[in-house]
Amino acid sequence: MNSDMELMLGNEAVARGAYEAGVITVASYPGTPSTEITECISKYDAGEVYCEWAPNEKVAAEVAIGSSFAGARSMCCMKHVGLNVAADPLYTCSYTGVNAGLVFVVADDPGMFSSQNEQDTRFHALSAHVPVLEPSDSEECIRFTKLAFDISEVFDTPVILRLTTRVAHQRSLVKTGPRSVPVKPYKKDVWKYAMMPAMAKKRHLVVDERQKRLENCACGLDEQNVTIPNVIEYAENSKEKVGIITYGICYQYSKEVFKDASFLKLGLTYPLSEKLIREFAANVGKLIVVEELEPFIENYIKTLGIEVTGKALFTNQGELGTAAVRKAYYGKDPDCEKLGEAVAIPPRPPVFCAGCPHRAVFYVLSKMGLRVCGDIGCYSMGAQAPYAAIDAVICMGASVSMAHGMTKAMAQCGELDRQKTVAVIGDSTFIHSGITSLIDVAYNKGISTTIILDNSITGMTGHQQNPAMGFTIRNEQTVATDLVKLANAIGITDVTVVDPFDMKAFREAVKGATERDNPSVIIAQRPCALLKYVKYGGPAHIDTEKCIRCGSCMRLGCPAINKKEDGSIVIDPSQCVGCGLCFGLCPKSAISK
Amino acid sequence: MKSDNLNILIVGVGGQGTLLASKFLGAVAGMAGRDVKVSEVHGMSQRGGSVITCVKIGEKVYSPVIDLGEADVMLSFEQLEAARWIGYLKKGGKVITSTQKIEPMSVVLGQAVYPANVIEGLEKSGADVTAFDAFSVAEECGSGKAVNIVLCGVLSKLVEDIPEEIWREALKKTVPAKLLDINMKAFEAGRNR
Structure with a gap:
């Protein structure tokens, strides 16, 4: 490594690339694996880059679009499912094009490390006719991000920079460069920017012409210094050897597995380069596509009438890796260590942290036997043991509307306990897309109960500010969305604010709300235990003289409370934060500090 | 072992400090003039789940991820996690593990048993x-959180072609100045084991 190189996270490198490209506006909603991009952007000087956490990805995209129209290079970042929320503006700003460069960074999550599905962003791109660049390491994250802004301006189009988890969350060596800021003058142009039918019909023609230019550029016809980073590496005697077409992280896996193959590495995975693919296919032996998720490239090659193998070898489920690619092609199992004798290894899924306010919520809901529509956030773990309290999880905001649908359906079907349906949604998720759902409940005379888990932060993605907190991404004080007044304003007057750690009061609040024949909101307020200002004053302990080993405290599912081999129950001082939730559950008052 | 082709797997429980260990090893590799890639797990798994971080060092590194049968050495913060990920180790590879036990929720709830014979297995x-009990060693050095550096200290002795000085310099670059003393002690405690 040269001394001027540094080891940089893929997401940080995207931020760096955008910074060097002169980005002026970045608006995003946090979502694994994309979150760190915008966090890194926020560390640049506020005088150079404006950035914000928007309430959701649609808003973020529209902020970036407006900023691009105004003449400033702009970017919005999201995870794959976030693009569904931002799809509406994406599809139409493909028609308007841009003024200054506009980049959508979309991070897919093959393997679902932290997601609810494995959708493939390239199909959105195809449908919206928006080009897709895919970097394979941090150096390319910088280079391709800069190129994305150039392509955006030269071709008058938004550009998607697609990452996957393994690119976003790998560190590799980069060399940084200087920042230069190309600003464009603002020019009013309704035929370009105001999409009504008459204008949109004309712009659709422009989209198709642009598509042809992009395809030609992908085939090697450079425009204004834009060279598409599709690269062919031929092996010696290539016609007798395998030829691999791949991109992104799959390129890195393939380079390790196929030592003797030729490679067509695609930097641009949409539109695909017909010329390069035909040329490559003609110069190699067996043609193979290594791609994760759907057979996007493979299907295209098949439409060209070229024989190719892809998904016949490699699964569309989860992520690939060197072992999977090697096994699929060579049929060879990895030569690895195995435990000498059978040791049954219990799984270790993520759990609510010690001190987590959600634990109290799900402990109570589980005991009450309610139907619970869950949502996206740490609290989706309420579906796991020991609570098993959540019945359904779909997407951001769906808890509120699903609970409304359930109660309506049950009323129609004559179910008497229809009211025993609640929605559980975090503060950030509620603002993201629960508000419109709650308006639906009120407007359409619903009777469901919405429990907002207000932990004063966006938790799961690693602590980002949100509008209910009253702080911006750069921790400047701002107005805070008042959740009680908001519920009142849309017509819900049955609102209770309660501390979930007061489990009796919380239970009463839920019981009362679900018995009343009107829509209700319960705001369960207690900050995330991982916030620095939350201090519970150190670990508790169990008085073994008093403890009768009944296990009441253990039913909380707290990682700090363990049973020893001799049957005694102990609190692990390295994990316990001293929140005190277990104190009241002990019939012998054996737990204290 | 040598740093021209060295795959290091770091396993533990979310919150134990695997990310800092990978940053440290990345810095060591960089200062030793090697190519290096690191793969981390962020998001959901950090909430007390099983976590795995890969550090790959060599002349030229492609994939940042260590797959089944590819690790030369595994640093493990918790013994059950060493067992869980053993398949990622090359045949005859090196395991450096703390004997610390952290019970997964299934064990806490009595639905599963923490196996008794992990190290033997x-x-x-x-x-x-x-x-060895790296947690106690780290505590003796001033903080239970320095397990990561204790384990890296053990590793440093095994990598023949990177001088001790580089490890020390890299550590200075990786940890905050006020914690350098504790971490330097932890590194030495590991190295001198």
């Missing part, structure tokens, strides 16, 4: 195992 597998 690892040894019988053919792996070259170094097991």
Whole structure:
């Protein structure tokens, strides 16, 4: 490594690339694996880059679009499912094009490390006719991000920079460069920017012409210094050897597995380069596509009438890796260590942290036997043991509307306990897309109960500010969305604010709300235990003289409370934060500090 | 072992400090003039789940991820996690594990049993195992959180072609100045084991 190189996270490198490209506006909603991009952007000087956490990805995209129209290079970042929320503006700003460069960074999550599905962003791109660049390491994250802004301006189009988890969350060596800021003058142009039918019909023609230019550029016809980073590496005697077409992280896996193959590495995975693919296919032996998720490239090659193998070898489920690619092609199992004798290894899924306010919520809901529509956030773990309290999880905001649908359906079907349906949604998720759902409940005379888990932060993605907190991404004080007044304003007057750690009061609040024949909101307020200002004053302990080993405290599912081999129950001082939730559950008052 | 082709797997429980260990090893590799890639797990798994971080060092590194049978050495913060990920170790590879036990929720709830014979099982597998209570060692150095640096200290002795000085310099660059003393002690405690 040269001394001027540094080891940089893929997401940080995207931020760096955008910074060097002169980005002026970045608006995003946090979502694994994309979150760190915008966090890194926020560390640049506020005088150079404006950035914000928007309430959701649609808003973020529209902020970036407006900023691009105004003449400033702009970017919005999201995870794959976030693009569904931002799809509406994406599809139409493909028609308007841009003024200054506009980049959508979309991070897919093959393997679902932290997601609810494995959708493939390239199909959105195809449908919206928006080009897709895919970097394979941090150096390319910088280079391709800069190129994305150039392509955006030269071709008058938004550009998607697609990452996957393994690119976003790998560190590799980069060399940084200087920042230069190309600003464009603002020019009013309704035929370009105001999409009504008459204008949109004309712009659709422009989209198709642009598509042809992009395809030609992908085939090697450079425009204004834009060279598409599709690269062919031929092996010696290539016609007798395998030829691999791949991109992104799959390129890195393939380079390790196929030592003797030729490679067509695609930097641009949409539109695909017909010329390069035909040329490559003609110069190699067996043609193979290594791609994760759907057979996007493979299907295209098949439409060209070229024989190719892809998904016949490699699964569309989860992520690939060197072992999977090697096994699929060579049929060879990895030569690895195995435990000498059978040791049954219990799984270790993520759990609510010690001190987590959600634990109290799900402990109570589980005991009450309610139907619970869950949502996206740490609290989706309420579906796991020991609570098993959540019945359904779909997407951001769906808890509120699903609970409304359930109660309506049950009323129609004559179910008497229809009211025993609640929605559980975090503060950030509620603002993201629960508000419109709650308006639906009120407007359409619903009777469901919405429990907002207000932990004063966006938790799961690693602590980002949100509008209910009253702080911006750069921790400047701002107005805070008042959740009680908001519920009142849309017509819900049955609102209770309660501390979930007061489990009796919380239970009463839920019981009362679900018995009343009107829509209700319960705001369960207690900050995330991982916030620095939350201090519970150190670990508790169990008085073994008093403890009768009944296990009441253990039913909380707290990682700090363990049973020893001799049957005694102990609190692990390295994990316990001293929140005190277990104190009241002990019939012998054996737990204290 | 040598740094021209060295795959290091770091396993533990979310919150134990695997990310700092990978940053440290990345810095070491960089200062030793090697190519290096690191793969981390962020998001959901950090909430007390099983976590795995990969550090790959060599002349030229492609994939940032260590797959089944590809690790030369595994640093493990918790013994059950060493067992869980043993398949990622090359045959006869090196395991450096703390004997610390953290019970997964299934064990806490009585739905599963924490296996009693983990270290033995690892040894019988053919792996070259170094097991000790790195948590206590770290505590003696001033902080239980320095387990990561204790384990890296043990590793430093095994990598023949990177001088001790580089490890020390890299550590200075990786940890905050006010914690350098504790971490330097932890590194030495590991290295001198």
